[in-house]
Amino acid sequence: MDLSLFLQQLLNGISLGSLYALIAIGYTMVYGIIRLINFAHGDILMVSTYFAYFGISVYALPWWLSVVMAILLTALLGILIDLGAYRPVRHAPRISALITAIGVSFLLENLGLVVFGGRPKAFYRPDFLDKTYELGGVRVFSLSIWVPLVTALLLALVFLLLYRTRVGAAMRAVAKDMEMVQLMGIDVNRVISLTFAVGSALAAAGGIMWAMKYPQINPLMGIIPGLKAFVAAVIGGIGNIHGAVLGGLLLGITEILLVAFLPSLAGYRDAFAFILLILILLFRPTGLAGKDTIG
Amino acid sequence: MSERHRREWIYKLCTYGAIVGLFAFFLQVQNQADEYQIRILNVSAVFVTLAVSYNLINGVAGQFSLGPNAFMAVGAYTTALLTLSPAEKELSFIIEPIIWPLSVLHLPFLPSLLIGGAFAALLGFIMAFPVFRVRGDYLAIVTLGFGEVIRVVANNVQSITNGPLGLKGLSEYTNLWWSWGVAVFTVFCVTRLVKSSFGRAMQAIREDEVAAAAMGINVFRHKMLAFVVHAFFAGMAGGLMAHLITTISPTLFSFFLTFNLLVIIVIGGLGSMTGSIIAAIIITHAGEWLRAVEEPMAIGPFNIPGIPGMRMVVFSIMLILVMIFARQGLMGRREFSWKWFCGFLKIGKRRG
Numbered sequence: 202m203d204l205s206l207f208l209q210q211l212l213n214g215i216s217l218g219s220l221y222a223l224i225a226i227g228y229t230m231v232y233g234i235i236r237l238i239n240f241a242h243g244d245i246l247m248v249s250t251y252f253a254y255f256g257i258s259v260y261a262l263p264w265w266l267s268v269v270m271a272i273l274l275t276a277l278l279g280i281l282i283d284l285g286a287y288r289p290v291r292h293a294p295r296i297s298a299l300i301t302a303i304g305v306s307f308l309l310e311n312l313g314l315v316v317f318g319g320r321p322k323a324f325y326r327p328d329f330l331d332k333t334y335e336l337g338g339v340r341v342f343s344l345s346i347w348v349p350l351v352t353a354l355l356l357a358l359v360f361l362l363l364y365r366t367r368v369g370a371a372m373r374a375v376a377k378d379m380e381m382v383q384l385m386g387i388d389v390n391r392v393i394s395l396t397f398a399v400g401s402a403l404a405a406a407g408g409i410m411w412a413m414k415y416p417q418i419n420p421l422m423g424i425i426p427g428l429k430a431f432v433a434a435v436i437g438g439i440g441n442i443h444g445a446v447l448g449g450l451l452l453g454i455t456e457i458l459l460v461a462f463l464p465s466l467a468g469y470r471d472a473f474a475f476i477l478l479i480l481i482l483l484f485r486p487t488g489l490a491g492k493d494t495i496g
Numbered sequence: 497m498s499e500r501h502r503r504e505w506i507y508k509l510c511t512y513g514a515i516v517g518l519f520a521f522f523l524q525v526q527n528q529a530d531e532y533q534i535r536i537l538n539v540s541a542v543f544v545t546l547a548v549s550y551n552l553i554n555g556v557a558g559q560f561s562l563g564p565n566a567f568m569a570v571g572a573y574t575t576a577l578l579t580l581s582p583a584e585k586e587l588s589f590i591i592e593p594i595i596w597p598l599s600v601l602h603l604p605f606l607p608s609l610l611i612g613g614a615f616a617a618l619l620g621f622i623m624a625f626p627v628f629r630v631r632g633d634y635l636a637i638v639t640l641g642f643g644e645v646i647r648v649v650a651n652n653v654q655s656i657t658n659g660p661l662g663l664k665g666l667s668e669y670t671n672l673w674w675s676w677g678v679a680v681f682t683v684f685c686v687t688r689l690v691k692s693s694f695g696r697a698m699q700a701i702r703e704d705e706v707a708a709a710a711m712g713i714n715v716f717r718h719k720m721l722a723f724v725v726h727a728f729f730a731g732m733a734g735g736l737m738a739h740l741i742t743t744i745s746p747t748l749f750s751f752f753l754t755f756n757l758l759v760i761i762v763i764g765g766l767g768s769m770t771g772s773i774i775a776a777i778i779i780t781h782a783g784e785w786l787r788a789v790e791e792p793m794a795i796g797p798f799n800i801p802g803i804p805g806m807r808m809v810v811f812s813i814m815l816i817l818v819m820i821f822a823r824q825g826l827m828g829r830r831e832f833s834w835k836w837f838c839g840f841l842k843i844g845k846r847r848g
Contacts, residue, residue, distance in 0.1 A: 238633050289820040296560050299633050300762055301819040307755055308812035314805035424751075428644070431637065472648035475641030482630050482638060 205338040210461040211454065216345040218453020219352035220414075223407035224430035225437070225445035226359065227400030233376045233440035234396050236295060240302035241282060242404055243427015244309035247420060249275035249405030250324065250412040251317055257325045264327055272405040279401025280394045287397075288390065306427075313420030321419040324412040348410050355406055356446065362399065363442070372396055376440070425471065432474040436481050438488025447490055452477065507834035515680060522672040534672060535740075540780040541675035542736050545682045547760045547772035549729035552686050555767035555829075556695060557722035558702025560632065562754050563623075563639035564730045566646040567616040569749035571731025572738035573650065575612035576663045578603045579739065588664055592654040605669040609678075609735045616731020617724050619646075624720040631705075643751060650746040662745025663738075670740040678736060682729045687769055687831075689725060698722050702767075759815050763825050771827030783807055 224246060231239045252274045256267025286305050290298045332343040363369035371392045374382045383389050411426055412418045433452045437444025452474060460467045481488065525534065546564060553561050577585070577598050585594050593599070603611070627638050650657045657663075689695050697718045700708040709715050738744045760779050764771030786807040818825060 238637065286816055286820070293819070293823060295632060296636075297819050297823055299560070299636060300758065301816055303755065303758065304812050304815035304819065307808060308816065311805045311808035311812060315803055315809055319805075428640075432641075435634075435637070468652040469648055472645040475645050478641050479626055479638055482634060483626050486630060486634075 206461075208339050209341070210457055212339075212341060212345050213461075214454030214457035215450065216348045216414075216453070217457055218450035219349045220407050220411055220426070220449075221430045221433045221453050222446040222449025223352050223355060223403050223410075224426055225434040225449045226356075226442055227404045228431050228434040229437070229439055229442055229445040230372075230396050230400045232434070234372065234379075234393055235287070235291065235298075237287065237298050237302060238431065239287075239397075239400070240299070240427075241305040241309055242400070243423035243425075243430070244306050244313070245275060245279060245282070245401050245423070246404040246408030246411070246426060247313060247418070247423030248278060248309060249401075249408045250418045250422070251313070252405075253409050253412070254322055254324060254418060258322075264325055268409055271409060272402050275405035275408075276398040276402040279397035279404075283394050283397040288393075310420055310423070317420055319420060321417045324416040324418050326413045326416045330413060344410075344414055348414070351406065351410065355403060359399070359403070359442070368392070368395060429474045432478045435478055436488055438490040441488065441490050444488050444490030448488065451489075503835075510834050518676065518680070519673075522676060526672055536780060536784055537672060538670055538675045538736075538740050540777045541672070541679040542670075542733050542740065543757075543760060543776040543780050544679040544773050545675075545729055545733040545736070546757055547764065547776040548679075548682050548686050548769050549726045549733070550757050551761045551764070551767065551769060551772045552689070552698075553722045553726040554761060555765075555772075556690055556702065557698040557719055559628070559719055559722065560636045561627075561639040561723070561726070562636045562751070562758075563643040564726070564757055565749045565751060565753045566623075566639075566643040567620060567727040567730035568734030568737065568753065569646050569650055569746070570619050571612040571616040571734030572744050572749070573612075573657055573663070573734075574615045574731070575608045575735030576666050576738045576744055577601070577656075578608035578611060579605055579667060579669065580663065580665075584665060588661070589655075589658050591659060591661070594658075595655045598656065605674070605739070609674075609732055612735035613728045613732040616734065617728035620724045620727025621720070623727075624716075624723050627723070628716055628719045640751065640754075643749075643754065647746045647749055650749070657746070660746060662743060662748075664743045666739050666742045666744070668739060668742055670736045675736055675740070678729075678732055682732075683769060683773065686725070686729070690769070694718060694721060756811070759811050761825075762815060763818055765825030765827035765829060767829040768825070768827035768831055770830070770832040771825055774826060779811075783811075786810055 224242065227242050227245075228239060231237060231242075249271050252271035253267050256262045256270055257264050260267075262270070282305055286301050287298065290301050326344070330344040330347055334341045334343065361369075363373060371382070371387050372395070374385075374387065375389055375392050375396075379389055382392075407430075408423070408426070412422075429452060430449065433448035434445045435448070436451060437446070437448030439445075455477075456470060456473060459473060460470055466473075522537070525537065529537075546568070550561075550564050553559050578601055580588075581602050582600050585599060623639075623642055627635060627642070630638055651660050653659075690698075697708065697713045698721075700711065700713055701715055701718055705715055734749075741748075756779070760775045761772050763779065764773070764775030789806045789810075790804045
């Protein structure tokens with residue numbers, strides 16, 4: 202096997218994997234706290250890319266400002282979805298909550314189709330992300346370096362939030378025992394809303410980088426990253442943030458290497474994640490990193 | 497004959513009468529209604545079949561599967577490949593020729609439909625082993641995953657499925673007799689199953705798996721039974737659908753289809769076959785009415801542009817609202833019975 206080619210693909214894999222990881226953290230945090238698979242997570246990601254698109258291409262704002270605003274708006278969207286759809290079914294059977302989440306997912310997708318139209322839109326890519334370097338025979342796309350760096354930065358922020366702030370402590374506590382935390386005088390609903398905000402903001406960051414990578418967006422673009430990030434979260438052990446990162450990287454790298462070195466299987470790329478998911482659930486149902494609540 | 501026996505006998509007679517009435521109605525419809533109306537009735541029947549069988553696994557056995565699109569795909573492809581004549585198959589498989597046994601097989605509609613159902617059931621049987629090792633929302637995701645895998649496979653094994661091009665030019669075998677015949681047959685089988693000891697065991701599993709196991713119910717086997725029966729009828733429905741719209745491709749069997757079914761069984765009431773039947777018919781018709789919203793309209797001097805995609809927005813909102821405000825759906829877990837019907841109309845009550 203050609204080493205430079207391998208390194209190049211490995212970098213692509215890490216880049217894709219860190220996107221999965223970012224998105225997977227949102228799933229895992231929400232699941233860790235309220236045991237809900239937030240089906241709409243991928244679609245929240247899609248909406249965030251449209252926020253950024255409107256900022257950059259329609260209102261002609263500087264791209265970084267649009268991205269920051271898109272992330273904030275998406276965090277708000279996460280809170281609104283929690284308030285409007287998930288809070289009313291919080292004490293319902295878990296399947297009802299799951300059905301609601303599926304409903305929210307389809308609502309976002311189809312509202313997207315109605316409001317934004319089904320035609321893909323070109324997404325802006327800043328110049329410094331659009332360069333190709335040559336390092337000792339390894340061709341490196343600058344976006345593929347920036348994505349893992351940004352991811353690492355955001356991860357550090359998440360860990361700071363979880364382990365160095367009072368809110369983070371409250372989140373970890375809610376994940377451990379919601380009723381007890383309520384008795385301690387913590388407003389559980391606010392903590393949950395904040396979790397949705399953080400998860401959605403991370404999805405937005407991931408989504409915008411995803412959009413810059415391809416670089417186009419459409420209302421159904423959130424489905425595949427959403428599903429795969431979910432698989433990544435399960436691979437790592439859902440509810441466990443370290444696990445989500447591990448699962449995301451693992452999924453991204455294996456997927457890219459599989460496609461690169463076994464091109465005959467490239468058509469099965471989207472099925473691969475699910476086959477991995479089924480195998481993981483069969484042989485290690487709590488994921489690779491084991492079951493753990495947030496943290 | 498005791499009073500109770502007499503009543504039951506009358507109720508049974510009513511049921512058969514209603515079925516005969518239904519088909520007499522179709523005889524009328526077939527002569528008078530236009531093609532579009534007949535088509536909606538056909539689609540309704542396919543969705544009744546699907547919803548009732550889907551409700552068996554999701555509502556009665558309480559195993560939240562999201563994979564009926566997989567079974568429909570298998571049923572549809574199997575049926576279509578059997579009814580297409582060898583010459584037609586040779587014509588449509590332009591990228592890769594079709595593999596041997598399929599290239600020469602050619603069967604009439606009914607056996608093809610049954611084989612389609614049987615293949616779907618076989619897939620259900622195989623899937624049951626990994627799928628039922630997990631529960632709850634994991635089960636939902638794994639079945640969803642299988643649905644996606646089947647779609648991806650259908651896209652890639654070109655020598656069997658013709659890949660993304662799909663199969664075209666199927667004969668339009670599905671008519672009111674076939675579609676409603678299968679629907680009535682499905683309702684009959686599934687309601688009999690639910691009322692049998694198997695059905696009671698499934699309900700016990702839904703309520704409390706551990707308790708059911710402690711009472712000596714073989715949990716896995718009953719889940720599998722529900723799953724396989726669901727798969728069989730979903731496969732038949734897939735075959736019917738294929739020969740109704742005469743063209744199938746992998747994109748047809750996406751998660752979208754499962755979502756529609758989910759809306760139907762949730763609105764009808766998880767666990768109520770009556771609810772599923774009513775909701776399947778209502779939602780199919782509502783989908784057609786809402787089509788008007790998606791097309792441009794002119795009201796007086798104003799031109800209202802059509803809003804494509806509005807239908808699904810309405811359905812999604814409906815699903816969320818039902819979950820928040822009316823989790824029971826239309827029927828909850830109640831079923832239609834002649835006894836209730838007579839009580840409702842206040843007839844046949846004993847005097848004094």
